[in-house]
Amino acid sequence: MTAIGSIDSLWRYPVKSMSGEEMSEIFAGFAGVYGDRCYAFKNSSARKGAPYLTASTQQHMLRYRPRFRYPERAAQPPNLDEAMGIEPGITYANGDISDLMVDVITPSGTIVAIDDPKLVHMLSEGLSAQHHLSLVRSDRALTDCRPVSLISMQTVKQCEAEMKIPLDKRRFRANLYINLSAAPGFAEDGYVGRKLRIGSQAVVAMLERDPRCKMLSLDPDTGEHNPDILRQIVSTHDNFAGVYCAVLVEGKIAKGDSVELLD
Numbered sequence: 001m002t003a004i005g006s007i008d009s010l011w012r013y014p015v016k017s018m019s020g021e022e023m024s025e026i027f028a029g030f031a032g033v034y035g036d037r038c039y040a041f042k043n044s045s046a047r048k049g050a051p052y053l054t055a056s057t058q059q060h061m062l063r064y065r066p067r068f069r070y071p072e073r074a075a076q077p078p079n080l081d082e083a084m085g086i087e088p089g090i091t092y093a094n095g096d097i098s099d100l101m102v103d104v105i106t107p108s109g110t111i112v113a114i115d116d117p118k119l120v121h122m123l124s125e126g127l128s129a130q131h132h133l134s135l136v137r138s139d140r141a142l143t144d145c146r147p148v149s150l151i152s153m154q155t156v157k158q159c160e161a162e163m164k165i166p167l168d169k170r171r172f173r174a175n176l177y178i179n180l181s182a183a184p185g186f187a188e189d190g191y192v193g194r195k196l197r198i199g200s201q202a203v204v205a206m207l208e209r210d211p212r213c214k215m216l217s218l219d220p221d222t223g224e225h226n227p228d229i230l231r232q233i234v235s236t237h238d239n240f241a242g243v244y245c246a247v248l249v250e251g252k253i254a255k256g257d258s259v260e261l262l263d
Helices: 059-063 117-124 153-163 187-191 227-237
Strands: 002-012 019-021 025-029 039-043 065-068 104-105 111-113 133-137 146-154 174-181 194-200 202-211 239-250 252-253 258-261
Touching: 002 025, 002 252, 039 065, 117 133, 146 153, 146 187, 146 202, 153 187, 153 227, 153 239, 174 187, 187 202, 187 239, 202 252, 227 239, 227 258
Parallel strands: 146 174
Antiparallel strands: 002 019, 002 174, 002 258, 025 252, 039 133, 065 104, 104 111, 146 239, 194 202, 194 258, 202 239
8 A cells, every 4th residue: 555645624515516514524435425415406407317406507506505403413324333343345334314404504594494395496596497496315425426526635726826816625526635745736637447545444446537517617605607717627637627436445534534545
């Protein structure tokens, strides 16, 4: 094994396309980060294969702040200690729907439950009548592609230098932000096809580079659109930034944990 860096920060997004929350520790399971994108709003007008309402269509979604009603119970599966006693590869770490209930702080500051019909009405504002929204809950992360996303801080900083503007790392909406010890930006691209051990137990496979979309151009606090950001990634890096991963061995990951390349 070769140490290549450490965890800079950890993030999960309880509701797809709404704001995320920084975590000091996460549980990375086969289905993704526990509590990540466990809710979404299905959109009847969305394209096949990506059936959910996102901030690419409704930019002010990013101004909605979901919060787990019981944060301690939503931090990890309730049977985690028992599950981690099973040999790696056959761990069953399951959640409970009552533990993962979400309330959403709206842009106006009001708080509504994730299943309150008022929230669907708010999210529909400004959309045509063709957009029929319905709440979806899943035990696996409702990601667009792979269960876990990763990007290095060196890549974020390189993008910032190339664009010559401050660039909030939250634009990249990754689960794992890593600090590489001695590598330039986009070095994680070279790990595609290899495995990383993160912390004492979790192992992830680096599957493919992460293709970017309009979400990258949206301010994570205001939803304001700056198309030049995505254009720069398209022209300079073929529209890729970061890497998609799959979890091979489940386990907890904490901020500051070591990241090792498995030989």
